[in-house]
Structures are given as structure tokens and as C-alpha cells.
Amino acid sequence: MTTVSMTVNGKQISGEVEDRTLLSTFLRENQGLTGTHIGCDTSQCGACLVHLDGKAVKSCSMLAVQATGSAVITIEGVSQNGELHIMQKAFKENHGLQCGFCTPGMIISAIDMIDRLGTDLDEKTIRHELEGNICRCTGYHNIVKAIKAAADEMAEVLEAAE
């Protein structure tokens, strides 16, 4: 067993894990943060995405011990002070989710997309960037629409702030 400590959603935490424990398992079972989902075990589906030191990573594909000292944001930490993130709101407003299982990963991925590429996103770029996220319900149509809407709104917010 190894002790791992990291910041999760702004809170310093630590836990005892078997060395082989995946970050996704640590978050779900040790921390009770079940919003991070496990959909494929082979890092294809993206349901397990979290932000690790500001980058989207598949938490099923790294060990919990590898995240020692890192800052992790899970879907539970995306909204701040009870206020939904623009991306979360956009998924709701554009019906970008149905069964909800892929949704946490989609939202984490979409926020990361805008962090990396900015808010000027066209449909082709969004679709290409979602390569690592699988959804079986929505046919992606409304997910793409939601991300575009959120990017546009974030651009407005940024513009207003300038």
C-alpha cells in the first residue's frame, strides 16, 4: 500500500492505495467522487476524463500514485460556488446529453478544448477534437452545438472583461 496525496477539487486529500490502483478507481472508490465514469478500460471512450494540473487526462490510464502532488479537478469541481460552468449550462440548454454517462468526460474535454484552442471553434474542429470521447446517445449533434454555444458565450465574457 502506498499513500498518495493530491489536491482534488481544491481540497488537499490523501489516501492509502495499492500501487496498481488507477486514478479513476481512487477518485471513485477512495474519494467517493462517482461523477468520473469508467466506460472502456482502454482509454478510448473518455468518460473518465479529469483535469490534472490544467490538462484533460484519462484517469483510467494513469495510476493514482502518478497523480501525487497534482491538482485534480473532477466533474464535481467544475462548477464554482454552486454556479454552473458555462459549459455545463450549454450542455443543458442545447440538450447535449441523454443518459448522462459520457457527459462528465465530454464537459471536461470541451473545457480543455477551449483552454487549448481558444473560443474561436468551428464545427469541424470541435468534431475532430472530440476524437477521444464516445457518446452512444446523442449522435454528437447537440454536443457539438453545446460546445460551440459555450465557446461563443465564453468569447463574449472574455470580450466584456477586456
Next chain:
Amino acid sequence: MTAEGIGARVLRKEDKRFITGNGRYTDDVTMQRMGYAAFVRSTHAHARIKSINTDDAMKMPGVDAVLNGHQLVADGIGNIICGWMIHSKDGSPMNMGAYRALESETVRYVGQAIAVVVADTQQQARDAAEAVVVDYEDLPAVIDSLDALKEGAPQLHPEAAGNLIYDWELGEEAQTDEAFANAAHITRMDIDNNRLIPNPMEPRAALAHFDPSEEHYTLYTTSQNPHVARLVLSAFYNVASENKLRVIAPDVGGGFGSKIFIYPEEIACLWATKRVGRPVKWTSDRTEAFLTDAHGRDHHSIAELALDENNKITGFRVKTVANLGAYMSLFSSSVPTYLYATLLSGQYNIPNIYANVKAVYTNTTPVDAYRGAGRPEATYVVERMMETAAKEIGMPPAEFRRINFIREFPHQTPVIMAYDAGDYEASLNAAMKVIDYDGFAQRRTHSEAAGKLRGIGISCYIEACGIAPSQAVGSLGAGVGLWESAEVRVNAVGTIEVLTGSHSHGQGHETTFAQLVSDRLGLPTDSISIVHGDTDKVQMGMGTYGSRSGAVGMSAIAKALDKVEAKAKKIAAHLMEASEGDIEIGNGELKVTGTDRKLTFTEVALAAYTAHNLPEGMEPGLKEGAFYDPTNFTFPAGCYICEVEVDPDTGVVSIEDFVAADDFGTIINPMIVEGQVHGGLVQGIGQAMLENARYDEDGQLLTASYMDYTMPRAGDVPSFTLETTVTECPGNPLGMKGCGEAGAIGSPPAVINAVTDALGIRDMNMPASPNRVWQLIQDNGLKQAAE
């Protein structure tokens, strides 16, 4: 209509928990002292089990028990059943091989459960399962259904000679043969429908708990129909009596049919929890899901269409061999029969139809209902034939369909179904207009100038939903009635809980069902909660599949609302000293028509519960239940048109445009309906372009992960243009037809008709992968033609 009533684009009430990570799926539920199950699975497609050695596994850390099929049988756990009896054309009942939750003698597909390990952690359980040594004696395996029917093929079950489960027919053979004898033109095609793996994003899971003091079981499970699960687990598998078994299907992450069935794992967890004396949880990994979730489709068909000299269809003859895998799953027998051949009339006036279906066993994963279930297979056969026949007789495909459309309703087809309403020309016209069908020739010229091949394909689909009138399906062999139940509980403060037997696993019932109540009573949807998925809360229900939750589930709610309204009116009339017939309900109020006298719904609800001043003899309270049994199937129909461009150098097909024009009857929430269509379309396009379950000759599944099975990604598909045309369904109180499966039913032939049009060829199989398309281009010398 109220702001949140029928027809309004109300945002989903359930979304907040999902976008914040607060959904509660089965694997999210934990219990004190919970152990984890892992299954020992067959690595062979067909083998006799000589021995199962668990000695090493039992010594591993954290291991509680390793249980096998001998113990399961000794404990009286029943064999897995198929709930729909099909009789062969000679009148004999279907030949069903024994199917045990844990097999201890002969395994018949890779992934079949042999034993279950329970340990302290999931990892320990999986490690121990790896350490169980099963000694196999290999038997020859058969994978393809046509091979399984051949003389000398490996035999799977002693109960099914020649691997034949049934040899079934529908329609009039002699009359149909006569139509062919007199035909002016006959189109004949070999048509395959490729095997698919459902892949809801949430893998299946089960958490079973046994309370020894109460002799009571609780099962959390990923089910589309928890009440059916309880019924089957109780009545056939002898796990517990129904009153001692609570089944909860909490948030479920998609189903698409694959979560209708009761699988070996749920049975094993329920059985094991009592034996090991602790709660037992099993969560499938993705490869287990590929190997053990019931697969879909897998038909080989030979279809023939007879036309007269005016190009009117006079006969349709289809012979299909359906691969049902190694065992009969819960509803597998009905899929290639009553859910398939009954739709072979399509949208067309076809006086003579004859279908013959042979269902066979093979050493593959069991096959059962997957989004559309039989109807995509029927639509694919019909619409590939329509397109091909039109080309053979030199008639525009739209025109050929038009002259054969059914135009008068009700219309009795020769294959059981009585279509109640529709306007097929309206959806064809709508789709052709939106895609600018007339401008296609010009677009093709542009593509050719760029070295690309362009094609356009039409698919006019019809399906039967609203499953189904209980008496009718009973007469066809169903073991259950297919009604739905609802209970509307008005609380004393006027808020409402609706209990429904339908189950939402992405469909948005918490919103649409509340919209119905809002529409009727004029109350905000925030004050209406939908309760589902728990056999302790909802008395009975048949669950969600076959696009039935609107047409059947909501009709039950509508019936219960009728009763609530009637009682509320009586109370209001009494309190306002008016005649009951003069009371109208709306805006959350009960008013005396033509006066300013009114009571709020809350005041009436409170009066019902205080019971201080009720009409003489009236019981207190305001709560009503209803069971709704459909009077007929419903018949959603529409027209899909796909336009593709093919790169002759690479064989890559890109969808340039896709238009869907659907007639779903009454639509409760257009936003949600559009979402259902988008998702269905991508599953259908996935089948047509990307997805294919492949076995090697030894029966190893080659496509058992997302690295090998091509799920549609966002970059593989376009955005869609949707249109709706409306003919109301006369068969239910809301006029609804259902929308959940249409996209997956209608789209595959549209895609393949477009690809074959682009390539200028007649025949091709799905999926239109770059490899296959490139090969067709080489075989047909098309690259030169494009240059």
C-alpha cells in the same frame, strides 16, 4: 398548451445531476461489507468442460468464494428462459437448448460464464478469476448461420437438431408464388444485415444484497425494465418470491435494448450474496460487455420483388436466416419473426408477401433486440430492394416508391399489421425538398470535377412501435402482456408524483412525462416529479423498449389523470356548489365555466386530504392509478435521404448531407425528439459505415474493444437536418407514435443506397468501410471512370 405543456421545448429536469457528476448509476452505489464479483469465462467458443480447479484461486488474498454451475443447479436456480414462444411452420414449438447462468458441462461461446469469484476488492476478484483453471476439451465451432445449417455442421444443443431453432413462416406462399409467376419484372438480391454490438456507454452492473432476517433480496441493476427483471428472476430463476425481491434500476447509462434482458450475472450475484453472506457487486468491463451483452441483427436474406407491367409491386418473397447465437436470450425469438417479417410491407401496397425465417444456433454471443430490433432488418431489405428495383426498371427511385405508396388508411398488410394512419408522400416530399434533390445532378458534376464520386440514397421506413396490445402479442406467443401502468399521486399541497412503469435511461421521461401533467392541469413542471425504476415504489410496469414509453407509458398516465381530474372536479363542484359538468381545469385552477368562481388546484388537493367537506360517500385523498393496454401498434414512418461523396483513391465515404423527415404523430418535446433522432441516426450510420462484429473461424471475437470495434466518433458523422410531418395516431389518447428507434431503422439503407449510387453498383454489404469501398472500386474499375 401551457408554457411547459405538450409541444414545448422544455429543458430537461434531469440534466443538473448529470452535468454536475451527481448521477447515481448502479456502480456508484456501495454497501457496507460489500464484496466484488468477477466471472470466470470461457475462452473457447465450443468445448466440453473436463474440470474446474479453484484451489489456487481460493488461496488468494481477499477471496471469499468461488462458485460454479454445479452448486447453482444444486441450489435450484432455474435455467434462463426465452419469453416468446415461436412455432415452426409445421406447428412444432421452437427448439430451445438449456441455458444456465453458470455453465459447468459444455460452453458454447467465448465469454460464457462458468464460475463466479467473490472477493474483498474488484482487483482481487479479477485476479482470482484468472487463477481458476478450467480444463477444456475442444469441440468444433460454427460461427456463421448459413454454415450452421449445413450437413455435418458442429451441433450445439441436443434439443435443436441441425442447429435449427425454428423454421417459421408468415404470409401466403402459394399466392405469392403466383404473383411471381405472372410478374413483368423480378428483382432478386442477397442481403446481409451485419452483426452489431450495442455498447451503451455505461457497462452493465449488478449489486445484490440479502437480508437474512427478512429473507429479502435487493438488486440494483442496469435494467430498462426492473419489474420484468423481478418477475423473471422470481418466477423462473427461483431466486426469491416477488414480495421478497426489490429491483432498483437507478440512473442507467443507455440501453438500446441490451439492458432489457436478464443476464447470467444478475442471477449469479443474487444467488451468491446469500451464499457468501455479504452484498455482492459486479461491474462489467468493456470487453465483457462486447462478449456478453446481447448482440444485434446478423441476418442473411434472399429477397425477391415482383412487379407488374405498370411497375406496381405484386409480390414480395423473403427468405431469412437469423443467427441467434449460442443461447436464446429473453426476447430473441420474437426479433426476426414478429418484429421483422410483419414490417416487410414497408410503406407500400403489396398484395402478396411471404416470409420464411430460419433461426439458428451458432457458437457466438446470444443475439437479441438492439435499437429497432427486427424493424431495421426489415427496412433494410425493403428499401434496398426498392432502390434496386427502381434502377433495374429505369425509374427514378422516388417515383417508383410514390406509385407504390399506401394512400388509404386503415390499411391491412398481408403480414398482420393494420396501419392506422400515415402520409408517406408528405415525408418523402419534405425530405426531397430540404436536401434539394433536384439539385443533386449539379452537385454530382461538381464532385466529379474534384475527382470524387457522389451518390444519393432514399429510405422510406415504417416501423411498429407502442408495443403492444397484450391479447394480440399473447396470441403470437409472447409470455407477457405489454400494457403499462401509472399512478398519479396528488399531494395535499398540490404537488404531484407520477409513478410509472416506464424506465428512463436517457429518454428524458422526468421532463416529458411532467409536461403531460403540466399540460393537463396547468401546473409548473417543477411541482411534478416522476418516480420510476424501483419495484418497491412502482407497483408494476413493463419497462422501456420498442419506442413504447410515450405511446403506452404516457397513455397510462393520461388515463390516471382522467381519474384524478374527475375526482378533483367532483370535489370542486361540491365546494363551489356548482354542477360537476361546469367545472373546467386549467392554469392550476378549477373554475366554474362562465363565472369568476374558482379554486386553486392546491385548495382542491388540500380539501381532498383534510376530508372535512367532501361530497357524500367520497373517499378522502387524491391518487389514481391506471393500466393502459394499447389497442394497436403505432406506426411511425418517414423518409431519410443521404448524400455521400466517395474518395476513389482511399475508399473513404463522407456523408455530405443527411435529411430526416419523420412522422411521429404528436410530439411532446421537440428538443428531446430531435435528440432521439440524432442518436438513432448515428447508430444506423454506424451500422452502415463503421460497425461490424467479427469473429474468427474459431469463434474468438475479434472486435472486443473500442480499439477494434469502430464506434461512431464525432468526426465520422455530420450534423443533421430534421423535418417532421404529422399524422396523429388514432390508437392512443395522445396521438403519439414513438421516436426512439426510427433513426436507427431508417438510416442504414439510405446510406448504402447512396454509396451504391455513387459507385454505380448494385450490391454491397455493410459496413461501407474504406477497405470494402476501395475494394469495390478496384473490382469494378471505377477509379479510372472517375478520372
